[in-house]
Amino acid sequence: MTRPTSPRPxxxxxxxxLAVLVAHPGPLEESETFERTAGGAEANVATVLAxxxxxxxxxxxxxxxxxxxYLVGHLADHGVDVSAVVTDPTRSxxxxxxxxxxxxxxxxxLAERASRMLYYRTGSAASALSAADLSAEVAAGLxxxxxxxxxxxxxxxxxxxxxxxTEALVALPRRGRLVSFDLNFRPxxxxxxxxxxxxxxxxxxxxxxxxxxxxDEAGEVFGTADPxxxxxxxxxxxxxxxxxxxxxxxxxxxAERVSVPxxxxxxxxxxxxxxxxxxxxxxxxxxxxxxxxxxxxxxLCAAAALTGTADVATLPPLAxxxxxxxxxxxxxxxxxxxxxxxxxVAS
Numbered sequence: 001m002t003r004p005t006s007p008r009p010x011x012x013x014x015x016x017x018l019a020v021l022v023a024h025p026g027p028l029e030e031s032e033t034f035e036r037t038a039g040g041a042e043a044n045v046a047t048v049l050a051x052x053x054x055x056x057x058x059x060x061x062x063x064x065x066x067x068x069x070y071l072v073g074h075l076a077d078h079g080v081d082v083s084a085v086v087t088d089p090t091r092s093x094x095x096x097x098x099x100x101x102x103x104x105x106x107x108x109x110l111a112e113r114a115s116r117m118l119y120y121r122t123g124s125a126a127s128a129l130s131a132a133d134l135s136a137e138v139a140a141g142l143x144x145x146x147x148x149x150x151x152x153x154x155x156x157x158x159x160x161x162x163x164x165x166t167e168a169l170v171a172l173p174r175r176g177r178l179v180s181f182d183l184n185f186r187p188x189x190x191x192x193x194x195x196x197x198x199x200x201x202x203x204x205x206x207x208x209x210x211x212x213x214x215x216d217e218a219g220e221v222f223g224t225a226d227p228x229x230x231x232x233x234x235x236x237x238x239x240x241x242x243x244x245x246x247x248x249x250x251x252x253x254x255a256e257r258v259s260v261p262x263x264x265x266x267x268x269x270x271x272x273x274x275x276x277x278x279x280x281x282x283x284x285x286x287x288x289x290x291x292x293x294x295x296x297x298x299x300l301c302a303a304a305a306l307t308g309t310a311d312v313a314t315l316p317p318l319a320x321x322x323x324x325x326x327x328x329x330x331x332x333x334x335x336x337x338x339x340x341x342x343x344x345v346a347s
Contacts, residue, residue: 010286011049011148014059014134014169015042015155016126017075018094018119019067025102027109028118037312038074039096041152041184041275044312048279048301050079051315054286057081057142059133061125063093068125078312084139091128094121098271115271119188121158130161131168143172147286148210150180150278153201157189163200170207178285180210182278185217198222202234210239210285212278218242231257241281241295243274249298253291260295265337267306276305276313284325296325296332303337316341 017040023031042058049056058080062068064087071093076082097118101110110116121127133139143149149169156166169179181204190197198221205211211234219225222233227242227250234240240252248261280301284294300321304313315321324335 010054010146011046011056011150011282012059012142012146013042013046013049013056014129014149014151014165016040016094016121016124016129016158017043017058017060017062017071018096018121019070020096020098022098023100025100025112026104027106028097028099029108034097036070038071039272039312040071040094041154041182042150043071043075044272044275045150045182045279045282046075046080047078047312048276048315049283051313051318052280052283052297052301052321053318054283055081057084057146059084059139059142061086061088061091061129061133063087063091063125064089065093067093067095081142084136084142086125086133086136088125088128091123091125094119094124094126096120113267117271124158126155126162127158128161129155129158129165131164133165134168143177146177148178148180148282150182150210150282152182152184153204154184154186154189156200156204157186157193157197160193166204170204174209178209179207180212180278180282181205181208182212182274183214183217183221184274185214185221187220205234206236208237210241210282211237212241212243212274212281214274215242215244227252239285241298243277249277249295251291251295256291258291258295260292260299261333263299263303263335263337264333265303265307271305272313273302273305277302279313280321289325293325297321300324300337304341307337307341 020037020039021034046056046058058075062071072082072085099116101114103112156163215225231252242250248259251258277298280297281294284297304315
C-alpha cells in the first residue's frame with residue numbers, strides 16, 4: 001500500500017478514527033449484513049481538507065488489527081499523510097455501528113432516515129493517546145511544519161491522557177501556526193469526568209485560534225446558544241463559528257460578523273456534516289478566502305455529507321465549489337445542491 005507523505009503538510013488533524021459498520025435500514029437485529037466504512041471527527045476533517053487540495057496529515061493510534069489497517073489505508077487512499085499513525089499492539093481499534101431507520105413503526109425501528117450510533121470504543125487504541133504522541137519524531141516533524149492543527153472535544157473526552165494531549169496542542173508555540181478546535185460535546189464519553197467537562201472545554205475554546213461551536217451543544221455546555229453571547233463569553237479566538245444546523249451559521253473573525261444561511265436540500269442523514277463544514281471552512285481559511293466565502297465553503301461541504309450516507313463527505317470538484325461560493329446572495333439562496341451534484345456526475 002502506498003502511503004502519501006508531504007514534505008510540508010499545511011494541516012494536521014489529531015484524534016480517533018473508527019471503523020464504521022452501517023446496518024441496512026430497519027431494526028438493527030434484522031440487519032444480516034453491514035457496509036464497512038470509516039469515521040471519526042478528525043479523520044473526517046482530514047479527508048475533506050485533502051479533497052480541497054490542502055496537504056493534510058493525521059496523527060492517531062489504531063490497533064494491530066484489520067480495522068486499524070483498514071482505517072490507515074482508507075485515509076491514505078484519500079490522500080492523507082498517515083506516517084505518524086501509531087499501531088498499538090495491545091489495544092483494539094474503535095468501532096461503531098450505525099443503525100438506520102426505515103420508518104416501519106415497529107418498536108425497535110427508527111424513523112425513516114433517522115440514524116443512531118452504537119459505539120465500541122472504551123479502552124481503544126486512541127484512548128491511549130497522550131502528549132508523548134506529539135513528541136514522537138514523525139509527529140513532531142509534522143507539527144513543526146504545518147500551518148494549522150485541528151482537534152475536537154471528542155478527543156479530549158477519550159481519557160485523562162488524551163486531555164493531556166489536547167492541552168499540549170493548545171499550548172503549542174504558534175510560530176505562525178493556527179490551532180483549531182471543534183466543541184463536539186459528547187456527554188457519554190466524559191463518563192466519570194462529566195463534572196470537569198465544561199471547564200476543560202472552555203479552556204480549549206479560549207486557547208485556540210479557530211473554534212467551531214454547535215449552538216445546541218454550546219447551550220448544553222456553556223448555558224447559552226446565542227451566537228453574540230457566545231462571542232462575548234469567548235472573545236479570545238480570532239475565528240469563532242457558531243453553527244445552527246437548521247438555519248444559518250454565524251462567523252466572527254476579529255470584529256467582523258457574518259451570517260450565511262444553510263442551503264435548502266433534502267437531508268439523507270446528518271452524521272459527519274459538522275466535520276465536513278469544519279473541513280470546508282478551514283481549507284478556505286488556509287487558501288486566504290474572505291469570511292463569507294469560508295462559511296459558504298463550510299455549508300457546501302456539509303451539504304455533501306447531509307446528502308450522502310457515509311460519514312466522510314464526497315465533494316464536488318474544487319472548481320464547482322469555488323464558483324458556488326462566489327455567487328451573490330440571491331443566487332446563493334436559490335442553489336439546488338442536488339442539481340449541482342447531478343450535473344457534475346453527468347459531466
